[in-house]
Amino acid sequence: MDRAGGTPRSEPGSVLTRGPQSDTMDEDIRERVEEAAEVDALFNALKHDSDAQVGAIMGPLMGENPAFREYGDEIAGVVAPVVQRVNDMDPAQKRERLGELAPERLEELEREDEGDEHALPDLPNADEVRMRAAPNPNGPWHLGHARMPAVIGTYKERYDGSFIVRFDDTDPETKRPDLDAYDAILDDIEYLGFEPDEVLRASDRLETYYDHARELIDQGGAYTCTCPQEEFSERKNNGKACPHREKDPEQTREEFEAMIDGEYDSGEMVLRVKTDIEHKNPALRDWVAFRMIDTPHPREAASEYRCWPMLDFQSGIDDHLTGVTHIIRGIDLQDSAKRQQFVYEYFGWDYPEVIHWGHVQVEAYDVAMSTSTIKEKIDSGDLDGWDDPRAPTLKSLRRRGIRGEAIVDAMVELGTSTSNVDLSMSAVYANNRELIDDGADRAFFVRDAHAGDDAVGPAVEKPIVDGPDAATPPVHPNEERGRREIPVEDAVLVEAEDVPAEGDRIWLKGYGCVRHTGGTFEYTDDDIEVVRDGDVEVVHWVPAEGAVPTRMRTMDGDVTGYAEPGLADYEPDDMLQFVRIGFIRVDTLPAADDELVTYFAHP
Known part of the structure; x- marks a missing residue:
């Protein structure tokens, strides 16, 4: 997809374009609407053990059935009597009817009744569940990062377990921490709806790692090595031991203490875990546990350290x-568990249960889901910040009005x-x-221009002749929410593509029918039947006098x-729906004279 400065999208649901609007529903469509509405109403009523509400099922109904959208003005009228019929049934009748129409939806309800609400498999050996998310704090989270806390948080709730957040910030050079990212990531977790039971920063725990390295050295399980990397790699790949491998623990301990004291330069010495030098997987042979880094850590509390553990x-x-x-870790990190198991064997520890999963991919963005790439685009000015609507970040989704719960549910459905x-x-949408x-009121927004091109607009002003002095469109498809009043003085603004040919009519939603005559909109006495007959298209509009200049990001x-x-x-933070847009x-x-700013969430 192209973004700002390119060709705008033209697929259905784009905020720049839309399909034709029709208000003539044939019998086939009507039957499909009624059946889909009945399923949704039955499911909604049974799930919440209460009467179904028209407003509560309209969103899912339209979202799951794009073909219904062009009949938007008629859908509520078809749905309302269906919902009433469902509400007149007793629970047993509702359950039986749902089983007839959509047995898979009934099975979903039954799974929820049994407590298996999610698409996640049961955890093995789950007498106690204590899980961790271990982010690298090099920037706020992109969308892909949400999967881990979504799944861990869900498992925590299922098993009444614990959720640890541990910042793995022991690489102050190549994956240098961003001091603002610690709180930003915790904010992202809170946005997703979870609160960690414990928060740790690995950079606070260097002395703990040193103590365990000393113990490992004393057991003969580690040695210091000054081999150049290429030389060691050649030996390792050939299954040959490094000449430092057999040095005694006392010498290794002395040299490791010198590493801790900062007496070696970056790359001059490492501490290796002694494994199996002939292991069939060369990546597991005598791997590096500690290395020297000259670049100071950005956190003041850790800035004096130069000897840093590998992840x-x-x-x-x-x-x-x-x-x-x-x-839970990526399938590409299988070797990590195998390396760590050597250390666990030295200490006599039991290794945790491990679940490996594949990567999550999102195709909706031009910007890659990479913290470093997003940061580069922000630094270059291509993005306004982490919450730019074009950025695939949680901060962006939050600013657009996407609830964290919507992201969590979508991530959980991906399974493991x-x-x-x-x-x-x-x-997600x-x-x-x-x-x-x-809860989202409806409102009209007439688009005038899109940054970088002329794909929409300009808005067209048309004088109104002989029309009412106000319109009263509904606040929401749920008629119980009432109506809003829009004053109309001498003219209205409509989008260019909604202006009918000379002599043709359109229906200004909430106002009435007008005919395009001599460059003006002449109000007619036609009633809603002209819409139902398919002769007149329904369009949105705003009054020329009093309209609010608005920017939609x-x-x-x-x-x-x-x-x-x-x-x-x-x-600010109120959610609305711009009619026919999203x-x-x-x-x-x-x-003063500034514009109102809104963020587009989704169709």
Whole structure:
């Protein structure tokens, strides 16, 4: 997909384009709507043990059935009597009917009743569950990072276990920590809906790692080595021992203490774990446990240290000392467990249960899901910051109005397969739509221009002749929410593609039917039947007088335009739906002549 400065997307649901709007529903579509609505209403009523609500099922219904969207103005009228019929049934009838229409949805309910609410497999040996997320604090999290806390947090809730966050920040050079990232990551975890039981920073624990290295040396399980890397690699690959391998523990201990005291330069000496020099996997042969790094750690408390543990040593020690029972890690890190098991054997420890999974991939973004790549784009000015809507970060999704729960549910549904899995943003959006739709008021936004091109707009102003002085569209498809009033003086603004040919009519949603005559919109006495007959398209609009200049920030770039006057009455963080466009989050309200800023969430 192209982003700002390129060709805008044209797939259905794009904020820049849309499919044709029709308000004539044939019998086939009506039957499909009724059946889908009945399934959703039955499921909703049984899940919550209460009456189904039209507003609660409209979002999922439209999200899961894109073909229904062009009949948006008629759907609620079809759904309402279906919901009423469902609510007139007793629970046994509802369950029997759902089993007839959608047995898989009934099975889903039964799994929830049995406590198996998630798509995650049971953990082995789960008498006690204590799991950890071990982020490298080199920047705020991108979307892929959410999978680990989502799954760990879900398992914690299932088994009444513990969730540890341990910052693996023992590489102050190549994966240099960002001091702001520690709190930023904890904020991201809170956004996802979880609170760690314990938070650790590995850079606070150097003395603990040193003590265990000393013990390992005393057992003859480690040795100091000054071989150049290429020379050692050649020996290792040929299954030949390094000449330092047989030095006595006393000499190794003395040299290791000199490492701790900073008496060696970077690359001059390492401490290796003694494994099997003829192991069939060369990557496991006498691996490095500690190395020298000249670059000071950015945290003041750790800035004096120069002898740093490698991740496999540090993580293995911490997992044991913090009582971790189950580890989830990428399938590409299988060797880590095997390296650490050598250390565990020396100390007589039991290794935790390990679950390996594949990577999660997201195709919805042009920007790679890489912390370093995102940081580079921010530094170069290609992105405004970590919460730029074009960035695949949790901060961006949060600013767009995506609930953390929607992300967690989508991640959990991916399971723990060892294969790489694709996260569909449509799944996140469908989850979020279900969470916000019932509370999101509707509003009109007429797009005027898209940053970088002329794919939308400019907005067209048309005088109104002989029309009412106000419109009263519904606040929400749930009619119980009432109606909003939009004053109309002399003219309205509509999007360029909605202007009908001379002599043709359109229906201004919530206002009525107008005919395009001599460059003006002449109000007619036609009633809603002209829409139902398929003769007239329904469009959104705003009054020319009092419209609020508005910027909508999207994954495609910024869209400017005008919102109906009432939008200025909302507060930052309020969620609304721009009719025929999608859900948005109010970001900042206008001050003086400034524009109101919103963030596009999803269709």
